[in-house]
Amino acid sequence: MTEGGSIMTTSGTDVSVESVVRRAAAAHRGERGALLPVLHAVQAELGCVPQEAIPVLADEFNLSRADIHGVVTFYHDFRREPAGRSTVRICRAEACQALGADRLLSHVRESGLTLGETSTDGGVTVEQVFCLGNCALGPSVEANGRLHGRVTPARLGAILNGTV
């Protein structure tokens, strides 16, 4: 850990991002190798790990910006910008494939949505995931933290519309 090094700020929004990161880092100080828990905490509060967080994290962890950038971009969970108001993740792993996960993907396409992207109105982000651990009751979909089993295209439609 560095001792109170000053942080380069490039825009007015850095202040709040910086305070969030500093607080998260302080909450995990003393834990061994705490970068992942801190990144999770930052994302939980800001909805993503914004670019402005990188230099602050580098300072907190006494690492280069490239190191921090490398970690943030390695893991699928960390976003660079916030997701839509709801996030729907469709399992594409083998067990769900065996139960028709492809039909769910077709439904997504037919709904005008693109896997990995947020709808133009910012309402929903649809993503793929490899295994939610519900392999005997697939195909599985997770929506806003809630797991759904034996999902049919019709039910996925209701999930995407927010009616389930």
Added chain:
Amino acid sequence: MTSENTTRNTATVYVPRDAAARSVGADEVAQQLELAPIEGGFGVDVVRNGSRGLLWLEPLVEVVTPEGRIGYGPVTPEDVPGLLAAGMLDGADHPLRLGPVDQLPWLARQNRVTFARVGVTDPLSPEDYEAHGGLQGLRAALEMEPADVVTEVTDSGLRGRGGAGFPAGIKWKTVLDCADELKFICCNADEGDSGTFADRMVMEGDPFLLIEGMTIAAHAVGAREGYLYIRSEYPDAIATMNTAIDIARGRGWLGAGILGSSLDFDLHIRVGAGAYICGEETSMLESLEGKRGMVRAKPPIPAIEGLFGRPTVVNNVLTLTTVPVVLADGAKAYQDLGVGRSRGTQVFQLAGNIKRGGIVETAFGITLRELIEDYGGGTLSGRPARAVQVGGPLGAYLPEARFDLPMDYEALAEAGAMLGHGGVVVFDDTVDMAAQARFAMEFCAEESCGKCTPCRVGSVRGVEVIDRIVAGEQQDENLALLEDLCELMTDGSLCAMGGLTPMPVRSALAHFADDFVGRGDRRLLEIHPVQRGNTRTEGQA
């Protein structure tokens, strides 16, 4: 709170809190029961247990009666009023009535050792845990010298349940023999393989068991700190384990002077961030250190230089949750189960297109056919089963002709397959095996850590070569090229990600060659392209 009813003023009803049960409506069923109007002086005490693992019957509701726990399932919220009206709280007849759950053939035929308590108890009741044999293993271990605990585990024949099957006792002995002051116990709960969910179920259904297993390991090797690395895709398991750890600390099951002994041990949860490769033990260690989950070259082995360069036990959830039983009942009892060098029980997970999916814990040596047909009841679609992938996304696809293979480490290895973490994923005859082979390469390209070229680049080339084969371009040359690529990935990759990806590909080719070269209609090339997660390549620059 889960003792049998002594007065008949309150009916005790079990509704699982397991994520799979919740995914098909268990919360709503529990809520309906809690709000049920009280009739005949009955109140309903709903206990949220783990799942028994009969997942096609979830939500499986159990009512405590003088005849034992009577099951009803699968119960939808809409079924609840009718069930209550029919007298479910007295165990009365109803089309959904299954009878005494313990006597259901599917369950009664199993040999539950690791899963003995899962679904039976309230997972977060320490009283329930002790009343059902919890802590016996730890108490026995604390009476023993560390080296004797290690010997007991070695003698039991317990092999790592994470997939590689390395003898647990030998790994522990290596750590015990290191002189370092600081050592770690790391539990790998990054269960990323499709078709596997046993780790999740045991963490949600019997969390104290994992704490007990890790504590025994700590005593055995002289560690005082432990890390439990759980994948972020398992929020229920994370929440349950967090609560269980707090309860355990409050009871003196963790912390300083555990159970009045001289053992100090504390346990921390770390949440992964969506990277399949972090299930590889050295990647997991890098991730725990706050780095990208890049695999390490071995040697040094983690037992000597593991987390933060210190001697570290890295075991899977099922390995560590089997240890308490070994210590409680002795090495011989465990050793007596199984076949050949595969001792004890294996927790098979039946998944995919199967009528009765779930957990089958039984001694090694059961055949695939018994699992799929006797337990599983065939496919869910009712069509013939055509292929079964055993051992996760890096495991082989086996055709019906191989269903009589006995399930043990050596027999499967001989057949060019692997047991892995015990996942069995069934596909019916609509499966396109060239598409599955392509997906294996695609998955490797997506999830490779990028450190070594055979895995990082080979997988991308693998997708391209399979596409050319399927499109009918120079098939013979491209098949030879694919075989060459598979050989290179097998021999040249740093870890199992690239090293085993050829297993599903080659097995698909060996057993289902027609799908690659013979079929007229191709849906393969229309498959949804894999989404590029974040900007992975930047991280690897």
